[in-house]
Amino acid sequence: xxxxxxxxxxxxxxxxxxxxxxxxxxxxxxxxxxxxxxxxxxxxxxxxxxxxxxxxxxxxxxxxxxxxxxxxxxxxxxxxxxxxxxxxxxxxxxxxxxxxxxxxxxxxxxxxxxxxxxxxxxxxxxxxxxxxxxxxxxxxxxx
Amino acid sequence: xxxxxxxxxxxxxxxxxxxxxxxxxxxxxxxxxxxxxxxxxxxxxxxxxxxxxxxxxxxxxxxxxxxxxxxxxxxxxxxxxxxxxxxxxxxxxxxxxxxxxxxxxxxxxxxxxxxxxxxxxxxxxxxxxxxxxxxxxxxxxxx
DNA sequence: GATATTAAGTGGGAAAAAGTGGGATACCAT
DNA sequence: ATGGTATCCCACTTTTTCCCACTTAATATC
Numbered sequence: 001x002x003x004x005x006x007x008x009x010x011x012x013x014x015x016x017x018x019x020x021x022x023x024x025x026x027x028x029x030x031x032x033x034x035x036x037x038x039x040x041x042x043x044x045x046x047x048x049x050x051x052x053x054x055x056x057x058x059x060x061x062x063x064x065x066x067x068x069x070x071x072x073x074x075x076x077x078x079x080x081x082x083x084x085x086x087x088x089x090x091x092x093x094x095x096x097x098x099x100x101x102x103x104x105x106x107x108x109x110x111x112x113x114x115x116x117x118x119x120x121x122x123x124x125x126x127x128x129x130x131x132x133x134x135x136x137x138x139x140x141x142x143x
Numbered sequence: 144x145x146x147x148x149x150x151x152x153x154x155x156x157x158x159x160x161x162x163x164x165x166x167x168x169x170x171x172x173x174x175x176x177x178x179x180x181x182x183x184x185x186x187x188x189x190x191x192x193x194x195x196x197x198x199x200x201x202x203x204x205x206x207x208x209x210x211x212x213x214x215x216x217x218x219x220x221x222x223x224x225x226x227x228x229x230x231x232x233x234x235x236x237x238x239x240x241x242x243x244x245x246x247x248x249x250x251x252x253x254x255x256x257x258x259x260x261x262x263x264x265x266x267x268x269x270x271x272x273x274x275x276x277x278x279x280x281x282x283x284x285x286x
Numbered sequence: 287g288a289t290a291t292t293a294a295g296t297g298g299g300a301a302a303a304a305g306t307g308g309g310a311t312a313c314c315a316t
Numbered sequence: 317a318t319g320g321t322a323t324c325c326c327a328c329t330t331t332t333t334c335c336c337a338c339t340t341a342a343t344a345t346c
Binding site: 151152154155156158160162163227228229 | 293294295296297298
Binding site for chain 4: 013014082083088
């Protein structure tokens with residue numbers, strides 16, 4: 001299961017270093033697409049369809065579903081890691097996630113989210129304030 | 144049941160020595176994540192997994208579930224003790240807990256809290272001054 | 287209670303792995 | 317051709333991992 005935070009960098013050639021821990025699970029070829037809250041979603045090729053369940057399997061007459069499809073599928077790209085574990089990030093994805101040179105990868109069980117480091121830290125500290133009930137359950141022990 | 148205070152150290156290689164008393168309960172593999180008042184929370188793996196149930200299999204479109212996942216998964220790390228009972232502490236957790244080189248582990252019944260030694264001692268002596276009315280509030284209204 | 291014995295904890299060397307940066311060549315579109 | 321981008325490769329730095337030696341603490345033994 002994918003979990004934890006690992007940092008990477010984006011160099012002048014738009015190459016993104018991908019943490020080796022995650023590489024062990026995902027392999028050296030996967031899908032990158034736009035995510036929610038200005039993140040990027042990174043998912044293994046064979047997990048791609050499963051992940052979309054419940055979001056794109058609605059009838060095409062449903063506009064919300066059409067829009068979600070366009071967002072998730074239309075922006076997706078398949079990337080390949082180089083020998084040193086880096087992939088090339090298309091400009092439109094870099095823009096979407098407001099990425100600069102420091103990137104944070106978050107293991108989210110079945111996929112990975114990527115955030116600009118600064119934005120993640122801001123978002124996360126906000127999150128901590130509102131997620132207290134969840135954190136409470138964490139320390140309550142077995143239910 | 145986890146209780147008591149035991150101290151540890153963090154060396155230059157980010158290795159944290161974990162008290163053998165707690166190791167006997169938790170084993171040599173567990174979850175470390177962010178906690179309240181800038182502490183760290185250490186919980187057993189299966190404890191943590193129970194908490195995740197019902198959130199990691201929700202569709203991507205569920206915002207609440209996204210937030211919970213980010214908090215629970217993004218900040219957590221699964222650690223493994225080495226032969227000498229130390230684990231590697233990720234930089235972001237060290238930062239969160241404002242840890243330097245001395246660390247205090249507190250048994251909290253079902254989980255463990257970790258504090259920077261100096262911060263803990265300051266916090267604790269403040270606590271001692273004000274704890275009586277606080278503890279009283281906890282029991283007020285009951286019976 | 288002093289000393290032997292085992293366990294726990296600390297620090298660091300050395301090798302391997304991961305990550306970083308950049309040069310040189312190939313490729314494509316204008 | 318030319319400028320921009322991608323690809324491949326290599327050199328170098330940093331981090332991680334594994335192992336061992338040593339110190340300190342805890343426990344046992346007489």
